[in-house]
Amino acid sequence: MADVEDAWTRVSGEAVRWLSELDPEHCYSGFEPPGRPDAAWLLHAMYVWRDGLVTTTHDDVYRSVRAAGLTEAEPAGELDVGELLEGSVVTGTELGRSGHPGPGWRRLRWAELARGFGEPVVPEGESPGHRCLRQAHPTGSWSAAIEPPAEGCLDRESWHRLMALLARHSPDGADTACLAYYCPLVTADWDDETVLSGRLIDAPELYDHPGMSSCPSNLWAADRSWVVYCDWDLWGTKVVGPARLVEAVLADGELEALRLPWTS
Structure with missing residues (x-):
């Protein structure tokens, strides 16, 4: 694996605009995407x-x-x-x-x-x-x-397990291009959106990024086929994407997950 700061490069904050348009009320603590086509919550x-x-x-x-x-x-x-x-x-x-x-x-x-x-x-x-x-x-x-x-952050073991599941259900596997967003409550940067670009194979190392105190507030495939959302105020992490991905998350014995239809 490459060093996390070499593997993930900062890109324009415009990259997260599509998520902010889906959830304009949560700009300081992460953006919650609607559960389409399906969604499950990972319990920390x-x-x-x-x-x-x-x-x-x-x-x-x-x-x-x-x-x-x-x-x-x-x-x-x-x-x-x-x-x-x-x-x-x-x-x-x-x-x-x-x-x-x-x-x-x-x-x-x-x-x-x-x-x-x-x-x-x-x-x-x-x-x-x-x-x-x-x-x-x-x-x-x-x-x-x-x-x-x-x-505000998924636990380390669940984060690593989730990254493995995402690789199995992503268009290019572990080589899938991804973006990661860190909300201002994590970065303390209230002027610029912090967005990093990298590959899914290097996403496990994001958990211990030396410049952050948390996993990303949002992580998503560049083609937007799935999104991970971790609100700074919650004890759960939402996974949004195809039904086969969500079913795999729900069925995984190393994770604890459930559907919450009213959050979608």
Whole structure:
């Protein structure tokens, strides 16, 4: 594989205009394309400690550490926010890149957690985000034994798996020409649209692009046969394209995906 900064070159922001015309309201957090001809949502991975859930939350842990005088401690799973504002809650949710936490942790499927609490995986009318699985984080903070879904970025393992599926269902396979868009909430560039051009074979390396804190907000084939959308405020990534691609995403055992017709 080529170095990511050599393999992906910056192109004019005009390249993303077609997506902005499809979704003019989401220019700062990624563009959501309509689900045509088909679409599915990939749910960002979460993990649970091998010994199971505990009632202690990420917020409890953070406040206990602070109370013990370990003032250098920062909220687990969050950006460096310094002193929390009064009434704020440390949720434990990552913002940006995430991946398997390591030994002692196992993948916790959204469907497994939803069944345990007797609630839908994603409530009707909602997108995958903080309004989902509410009984698992009623105060806003998750159990300290759970690494919840990351916000704004697909997890590393799912990103790499998705790139492999896209290569199987793209017009030129791994050589398919692609474009990647990073929204201003990722780049902090509010004056110019950040669009990169490259090939699908080099798309896995985009996940760890040294100049970005996230996977692309949108990735699409140059012929627009499929589009990937990852909103900076959500816990899910939308894949839009032919039915055979979407069916492959839904059937893949390494991913957790579902259709949400009301988002299309």
